[in-house]
Amino acid sequence: MTTGHYQLRLYIAGMTPAARRAIENLETLARELGRQGEQVEIQVVDIIERPQLAEDERILATPVVIRKLPPPIRRVVGDLSERERVLVGLDIRPL
Numbered sequence: 001m002t003t004g005h006y007q008l009r010l011y012i013a014g015m016t017p018a019a020r021r022a023i024e025n026l027e028t029l030a031r032e033l034g035r036q037g038e039q040v041e042i043q044v045v046d047i048i049e050r051p052q053l054a055e056d057e058r059i060l061a062t063p064v065v066i067r068k069l070p071p072p073i074r075r076v077v078g079d080l081s082e083r084e085r086v087l088v089g090l091d092i093r094p095l
Helices: 017-035 051-057 083-089
Strands: 004-012 038-046 064-069 074-077
Touching: 004 017, 004 051, 017 038, 017 083, 074 083
Parallel strands: 004 038
Antiparallel strands: 004 064, 064 074
16 A cells, blocks of 8 residues: 655766765665555756756755655755655655
């Protein structure tokens, strides 16, 4: 039974070590949420390749993940290694 749907967009600036860690950490979190019945959609945007998206979203630092759905929008900056901080920052219920 799905209890929620999350749309997460991760902004990176090239495939740096911090960007790789952020991608891995976000994918791990999405798998954990999926096992709890949550539906998680992840999109990774490289602002070097798509600078207009970074400007539209007012991205000032990377990596940053933005929870697009459900509203309201939430942001967390960093490599997403602090799981509890990410869950609280994105306002996702604890696992």
